[in-house]
Amino acid sequence: MINTKTLVILLGTARGGEETWNTMYKNLIEPYSADLALLFGKNSDKSSSLYKKAKFIWEINEYSDWWDYFKKYFSNRLYDIFKKNEIEGLGGGINNFRGSGAIIFAFRHFLKNNFKNELIKYDRIILTRSDFYYIDCHPLLKNDLFYIVEGERYGGLTDRHHIFPTSMIDNVLGINEFLDDKNNYKYLLSKNLNPERALYEFYKHNKLIKKIKYCKRVQFTVSKKNESKRWSYTKGYMFNSKSLLIKYQKEYYKALRNKYGILVGLILRFIFHFFKKKNEKPTGI
Numbered sequence: 001m002i003n004t005k006t007l008v009i010l011l012g013t014a015r016g017g018e019e020t021w022n023t024m025y026k027n028l029i030e031p032y033s034a035d036l037a038l039l040f041g042k043n044s045d046k047s048s049s050l051y052k053k054a055k056f057i058w059e060i061n062e063y064s065d066w067w068d069y070f071k072k073y074f075s076n077r078l079y080d081i082f083k084k085n086e087i088e089g090l091g092g093g094i095n096n097f098r099g100s101g102a103i104i105f106a107f108r109h110f111l112k113n114n115f116k117n118e119l120i121k122y123d124r125i126i127l128t129r130s131d132f133y134y135i136d137c138h139p140l141l142k143n144d145l146f147y148i149v150e151g152e153r154y155g156g157l158t159d160r161h162h163i164f165p166t167s168m169i170d171n172v173l174g175i176n177e178f179l180d181d182k183n184n185y186k187y188l189l190s191k192n193l194n195p196e197r198a199l200y201e202f203y204k205h206n207k208l209i210k211k212i213k214y215c216k217r218v219q220f221t222v223s224k225k226n227e228s229k230r231w232s233y234t235k236g237y238m239f240n241s242k243s244l245l246i247k248y249q250k251e252y253y254k255a256l257r258n259k260y261g262i263l264v265g266l267i268l269r270f271i272f273h274f275f276k277k278k279n280e281k282p283t284g285i
Helices: 015-032 051-054 076-084 102-117 166-173 175-180 182-187 196-206 251-261 262-274
Strands: 006-012 035-041 056-060 123-130 130-132 148-151 161-166 212-213 219-224 244-246
Touching: 006 015, 006 102, 015 051, 015 123, 015 130, 015 219, 015 244, 035 051, 035 102, 035 130, 056 102, 076 175, 076 182, 102 175, 102 196, 130 262, 148 244, 161 166, 175 196, 219 251, 244 251, 251 262
Parallel strands: 006 035, 006 123, 035 056, 148 212
Antiparallel strands: 123 161, 130 219, 148 161, 219 244
16 A cells, blocks of 8 residues: 555546535545546646646546547447437537546546546556545555445446556456447447446446455535536535535535444435425535
8 A cells, every 4th residue: 555656646627625625535535545637628727736736637628519539449339329328318518418438428528538548557447536525535446446435326337536547457447438339329329328337338338347346435425515517416414514505415424434333324315304305405515
């Protein structure tokens, strides 16, 4: 562990704000003695602490239609897979398809295609997002398996927090090549795929599924009030913050249960159902 070089990569956009990022520095970056990399859409505002602390700042062009990115590298087979699953959110970001699945997968391809030479200088990669709020120290894991945070699977495997040795880079990040492979085309068209189920099919295909282990959740996704979002909607239930909202209450419950025990989770579940409407009086811890 001491001699294991770790790179934490934040994908997407700088969301969550300083209050959220401070929990990441304390509970993820510091325990792993990790370097930080940002892979964000191009942004002129680089005043946040993320940009100051990052060793690497990588930027991708934002597209009004993300097929403009994919068509440079992939065939129309990939478009067919995205379109067939537009209701499931797999192609989100292309045309007017719902969700953000294609955007998430574009970032993964861009990372692997452009920065692999930097990645392989490290022993371990933690691929995560900027809007995770950590309430406890992240588990210190061996660098032997492909670890995925528990929960939010939606019939497959969550994409929100992946930890893996750099030897697995292609097998973890090569989802688009799998979806575009002519040998998989008919099989994939027969499936209903959201991003999570697509990842499951990919990791089953390349046998990485046998090396997956779930790690304890100590974090949950948050949003600042009035913060722009590609896809998810906040639940409007605040915890001990005047500026942050919870995005996915199941993440919140699970993290609190892991830290404080099952009773707290049950109490919060009751409170959530009591306050049903978005943006009613703040609740939680």
